[in-house]
Amino acid sequence: xxxxxxxxxxxxxxxxxxxxxxxxxxxxxxxxxxxxxxxxxxxxxxxxxxxxxxxxxxxxxxxxxxxxxxxxxxxxxxxxxxxxxxxxxxxxxxxxxxxxxxxxxxxxxxxxxxxxxxxxxxxxxxxxxxxxxxxxxxxxxxxxxxxxxxxxxxxxxxxxxxxxxxxxxxxxxxxxxxxxxxxxxxxxxxxxxxxxxxxxxxxxxxxxxxxxxxxxxxxxxxxxxxxxxxxxxxxxxxxxxxxxxxxxxxxxxxxxxxxxxxxxxxxxxxxxxxxxxxxxxxxxxxxxxxxxxxxxxxxxxxxxxxxxxxxxxxxxxxxxxxxxxxxxxxxxxxxxxxxxxxxxxxxxxxxxxxxxxxxxxxxxxxxxxxxxxxxxxxxxxxxxxxxxxxxxxxxxxxxxxxxxxxxxxxxxxxxxxxxxxxxxxxxxxxxxxxxxxxxxxxxxxxxxxxxxxxxxxxxxxxxxxxxxxxxxxxxxxx
RNA sequence: GCUCCCAUCGUCUAGCCCGGUCUAGGACAUCGCCUUUUCACGGCGGUAACAGGGGUUCGAAUCCCCUUGGGAGUACCA
Numbered sequence: 001x002x003x004x005x006x007x008x009x010x011x012x013x014x015x016x017x018x019x020x021x022x023x024x025x026x027x028x029x030x031x032x033x034x035x036x037x038x039x040x041x042x043x044x045x046x047x048x049x050x051x052x053x054x055x056x057x058x059x060x061x062x063x064x065x066x067x068x069x070x071x072x073x074x075x076x077x078x079x080x081x082x083x084x085x086x087x088x089x090x091x092x093x094x095x096x097x098x099x100x101x102x103x104x105x106x107x108x109x110x111x112x113x114x115x116x117x118x119x120x121x122x123x124x125x126x127x128x129x130x131x132x133x134x135x136x137x138x139x140x141x142x143x144x145x146x147x148x149x150x151x152x153x154x155x156x157x158x159x160x161x162x163x164x165x166x167x168x169x170x171x172x173x174x175x176x177x178x179x180x181x182x183x184x185x186x187x188x189x190x191x192x193x194x195x196x197x198x199x200x201x202x203x204x205x206x207x208x209x210x211x212x213x214x215x216x217x218x219x220x221x222x223x224x225x226x227x228x229x230x231x232x233x234x235x236x237x238x239x240x241x242x243x244x245x246x247x248x249x250x251x252x253x254x255x256x257x258x259x260x261x262x263x264x265x266x267x268x269x270x271x272x273x274x275x276x277x278x279x280x281x282x283x284x285x286x287x288x289x290x291x292x293x294x295x296x297x298x299x300x301x302x303x304x305x306x307x308x309x310x311x312x313x314x315x316x317x318x319x320x321x322x323x324x325x326x327x328x329x330x331x332x333x334x335x336x337x338x339x340x341x342x343x344x345x346x347x348x349x350x351x352x353x354x355x356x357x358x359x360x361x362x363x364x365x366x367x368x369x370x371x372x373x374x375x376x377x378x379x380x381x382x383x384x385x386x387x388x389x390x391x392x393x394x395x396x397x398x399x400x401x402x403x404x405x406x407x408x409x410x411x412x413x414x415x416x417x418x419x420x421x422x423x424x425x426x427x428x429x430x431x432x433x434x435x436x437x438x439x440x441x442x443x444x445x446x447x448x449x450x451x452x453x454x455x456x457x458x459x460x461x462x463x464x465x466x467x468x469x470x471x472x473x474x475x476x477x478x
Numbered sequence: 479g480c481u482c483c484c485a486u487c488g489u490c491u492a493g494c495c496c497g498g499u500c501u502a503g504g505a506c507a508u509c510g511c512c513u514u515u516u517c518a519c520g521g522c523g524g525u526a527a528c529a530g531g532g533g534u535u536c537g538a539a540u541c542c543c544c545u546u547g548g549g550a551g552u553a554c555c556a
Binding site: 008009010012042044045047048106110113117121122124127151152153154169170172173174175178179180182183185186187188190192193194197212213214215216217218220238240241243245247248249275278279280282286287288289304307308309310311312313314316317318319320321323327363364365366367390438439440441442443444447453454455456457458459 | 483489520
């Protein structure tokens, strides 16, 4: 059996990190099993679905590396992949259920429905007990429909316990009578999620449904629909949900929750994917820095390694993972990725590619996020030294004035825009040999005088990247 | 309310299914030390958890029950 999985978002907003997490699990499982990953757009909610959101979701998914084998823009044997283009199919199945007496038209008014569900709740009965579920009224209902009246179609829920097997939760059982006859077709002719989702999974030959735990209750209804249309059940895996530090469902209150925000904040897609996979799933070798490609292997990724409990989303660890992935990049690659995150008027953009690469390489293991480099560029552009206690201390050493005087005169003699690394080494050698300064006073003296800071990256690389003019101004301002 | 689900360091988790090898392992964060004559990176080490109560058993983080706490669903949303 070839594994076929799908991710089926609704284009009603920007894609959420919880959404890509389940998409990632589906994708990785498909790749690990040599199967296919299908993307289906569930745009049956006319009110909330927009083309803009769909495009935004497609963009974010592409960014994180979720390439689908079938779906929008990628033809497959089971299209179309937009639910809005599959209406005929849903109507056909709905009609079949109607004909077989497994569904019925419901003409109860909203008010009737409301009273009914309130009363039934008190009595512990299933929510829907309207008269239209009684076959005795079905001819009357058909007549009304023929006469042009609009009504939703409800699924006639059979009186039976329902159970299914879940890869993360084991056997899940629901007692009879806990769901009422639910709507499968709205009065506007659009199918509802619990109906078209099942039809499509069946027709798309989906073998494994990996989705959030918030769907377990839906699965009860869906199992019933599978049975009603005579379809075989896929295998299920309901993955635990993501929650915030306050243990509440993750929402905007908890900060950035859309993939878009992470993309724009300078997180690496491989890092976000890495971190998201770690929430609720664990690597068999307990690794925590990896790529999606490394996971897409059946010896590594398995449905049995999902955690049953909720996971608190912790941005600190995401940042750590991001820093790890930044370090794994080649300087050339990092250079490419950094460009869009440097401020538009940054000094950085006015430099040669070679200079940029040297700069990026210098800070590669010192940043967590790509835009952190904007702060680091100040080490280059700073013209005036800002006083600090640490700097005062360095300046107060008896060796420092000599270094300062020497450096000032050397800079004065320098004609180019930058000093080269060799020249800088010669300066150090001179101070070491002629001025007899060594160790901490030498290095810190140089650092203090040339950068005005008491810490920072390797001077041998930093100084040749700094314009001589700035170096001069700094010394003057001391 | 009802139905379903969950419960190991502050956080993510390993271990649980197939009880002893667990004086409970790893990672983030945190603290300390070392290293790079700075910072960061890295290395080493510390603090820190089996929710509570009952069983079962020679023996329970692991199996069972209860309590408590948390989550999800309960739409003509998905």
